[in-house]
Amino acid sequence: MYISQRSLNIPTSPIRKLAPIANRAEKAGRKIYHLNIGQPDIATPxxxxxxxxxxxxxxxxxxxxxxxxxxxxxxxxxxxxxxxxxxxxxxxxxxxxxxxxxxxxxxxxxxxxxxxxxxxxxxxxxxxxxxxxxxxxxxxxxxxxxxxxxxxxxxxxxxxxxxxxxxxxxxxxxxxxxxxxxxxxxxxxxxxxxxxxxxxxxxxxxxxxxxxxxxxxxxxxxxxxxxxxxxxxxxxxxxxxxxxxxxxxxxxxxxxxxxxxxxxxxxxxxxxxxxxxxYSTPKSYWADVKAEYTKRRDTIKAALAAMPGVIFSQPKGAFYVMVKLPVDNTESFAKWLLEDFSIDNETVMITPGSGFYASNPNLGVDEARLAYVLNCQDLEKAMHILAEGLKQYPGRTL
CATH class of the missing domain: 3.40.640.10 (Type I PLP-dependent aspartate aminotransferase-like (Major domain))
Known part of the structure; x- marks a missing residue:
């Protein structure tokens, strides 16, 4: 059967391409803190x-x-x-x-x-x-x-x-x-x-x-x-x-x-x-949501600032931060976190950065997008795991 070249030209989503690896890790009993996808955990009104x-x-x-x-x-x-x-x-x-x-x-x-x-x-x-x-x-x-x-x-x-x-x-x-x-x-x-x-x-x-x-x-x-x-x-x-x-x-x-x-x-x-x-949701909903996400933004900012070799800019809006990590390749690092690294059988999932660029295949290879959509307690755990993973990853560059 013929598959169209148009379809073959559509890239796999870098946000979801590591999902099969994550699914295997979760089936094996490992808890994953998902920083890879912008799925808010705030209750739907x-x-x-x-x-x-x-x-x-x-x-x-x-x-x-x-x-x-x-x-x-x-x-x-x-x-x-x-x-x-x-x-x-x-x-x-x-x-x-x-x-x-x-x-x-x-x-x-x-x-x-x-x-x-x-x-x-x-x-x-x-x-x-x-x-x-x-x-x-x-x-x-x-x-x-x-x-x-x-x-x-x-x-x-x-x-x-x-x-x-x-x-x-x-x-x-x-x-x-x-x-x-x-x-x-x-x-x-x-x-x-x-x-x-x-x-x-x-x-x-x-x-x-x-x-x-x-x-x-x-x-x-x-x-x-x-x-x-x-x-x-x-x-x-x-x-x-x-x-x-x-x-x-x-x-x-x-x-x-x-x-x-x-x-x-x-x-x-x-x-x-x-x-x-x-759309009838009262404006007070936004005051609570904004306050919560501001705390999350500040939590991830403080954690990243304490990690040696990590470079990032403070996000002003949305709930993502693009970070440059001291690793050889963030896709390899993301896979390693899911397959080979954990703390107390818990690990973290990130989105590799190269998929966010088109002009040069070398751009983003040491970057990752992190979504701060977890509550602050879970976010602190996730950032601790990330920090320890950066210390132990075989392909670290620092």
């Missing part, structure tokens, strides 16, 4: 389950392709709270932020086109663009500056006649960077001058620990050039709900997005009912 329970039609029929009306209106109201207005027809419900990203790439790029991304970027972006034979023009951000936005000259050097979009995560995954007003204007000017699409993945909007946050959707000059990606997954600790949306004010693009929504028929009615209810 009860409103989700109440919303699902209240949805009990006589026939569970196809929903509208654009999405459930109550959910779209709830999203409109949510953005009004950020002083951002979207019309009803600007919003298209998707099966998680992942489908929203896939739709954004498919409707703005042809095979052979390319998208500019700042490295390190969310590793699964490779899969979204690879599935449509779109290439990545990576522009490395400097870890010494905290992964601030590259200069205008660096960004424009990556733009050519097949460049269709710039794709960013804001706040950053895996860097935790939050762009300031000057950086946002720099990017907006470049997008408009080259008539590109800015695909802004803003699913971590609430997770901001230092300073204020501004959405790219608040820049009116980008009205016709912005595609916004959003999701309830991280915001409400509801990754399993698989409810996201893609938003644009561009009327021509809206017609194309609707085609994609119609082609996959509809999103699940029950999940949309639960997601709509999530």
């Amino acid at each position: 009860e409103s989700f389950y109440e919303g699902v329970a209240a949805c009990h039609p006589k026939v569970l029929a196809y929903a509208k392709s654009q999405g459930d009306e109550n959910l779209i209106k709830a999203i409109q109201k949510y953005y009004e709270g950020w002083n951002i207005h979207f019309d009803f027809d600007d919003i298209y419900i998707t099966n998680g932020g992942s489908e929203a990203l896939a739709f954004a790439v498919m409707t703005t790029c042809d095979p052979g086109d390319n998208i500019v991304m700042f490295e390190p970027f969310y590793a699964n972006y490779k899969s979204f663009v690879g599935a449509y034979n779109v290439e990545i023009n990576g522009v490395p951000a400097d870890p010494a500056t905290g992964y601030r936005m590259p200069s205008r000259e660096q960004i424009e050097a990556a733009i050519n006649d097949r460049t269709r979009a710039i794709l960013i995560t804001h706040p950053g995954n895996p860097t935790g960077v939050i762009y300031n007003a000057e950086e946002m204007k720099r990017l907006s000017d470049i997008v408009l001058e080259h008539d590109l699409t800015l695909i802004a993945d803003e699913v971590y909007r609430e997770f901001v620990y230092d300073g204020d946050y501004t959405s790219f959707a608040s820049l009116p000059e980008l009205n016709d050039n912005l595609v916004l990606i959003d999701s309830v997954s991280k915001r409400y600790s509801a990754c399993g709900a698989r409810s996201g949306c893609v938003i644009t004010r561009n009327k021509a693009l809206q017609a194309e997005l609707l085609k994609s929504c119609q082609a996959r028929l509809a999103c699940p009615e029950l999940e949309m009912a639960g997601a709509a209810a999530l």
Whole structure:
């Protein structure tokens, strides 16, 4: 049977590729502290389950392709709270932020086109663009500056006649960077001058620990050039709900997005009912969540600062930190932690860094992404195991 080259070109997710090794370790009775994946452990608000329970039609029929009306209106109201207005027809419900990203790439790029991304970027972006034979023009951000936005000259050097979009995560995954007003204007000017699409993945909007946050959707000059990606997954600790949306004010693009929504028929009615209810979650929820994640950020920061040879920048948002480790290869180190190292039959799982780069195969080989999604007690244990592992790993370079 023939397997398409397009499928073969899609990389294995670096976030999940070590899962078989982890599964074997867990079956053998070893406890693993998962720092490899952004799965929050905060309880999902009860409103989700109440919303699902209240949805009990006589026939569970196809929903509208654009999405459930109550959910779209709830999203409109949510953005009004950020002083951002979207019309009803600007919003298209998707099966998680992942489908929203896939739709954004498919409707703005042809095979052979390319998208500019700042490295390190969310590793699964490779899969979204690879599935449509779109290439990545990576522009490395400097870890010494905290992964601030590259200069205008660096960004424009990556733009050519097949460049269709710039794709960013804001706040950053895996860097935790939050762009300031000057950086946002720099990017907006470049997008408009080259008539590109800015695909802004803003699913971590609430997770901001230092300073204020501004959405790219608040820049009116980008009205016709912005595609916004959003999701309830991280915001409400509801990754399993698989409810996201893609938003644009561009009327021509809206017609194309609707085609994609119609082609996959509809999103699940029950999940949309639960997601709509999530948007009624009181603001006090955010005060508690932000306080908890701030403690987690500070816990991992203190632990990393105490490890000899470890280099990192303090994340300002999201719940990830990109670290440079004193090892020969972080993928080999990650496997060794799962297969050959433990303390009291406990170990830790990290995500190797090379998958977060595209411009150079040598970038990220000694880096890793850590997700601080564990409670502080477990996070302290995990960081102790990591520190001891760095001391004993045969391929250490310090």
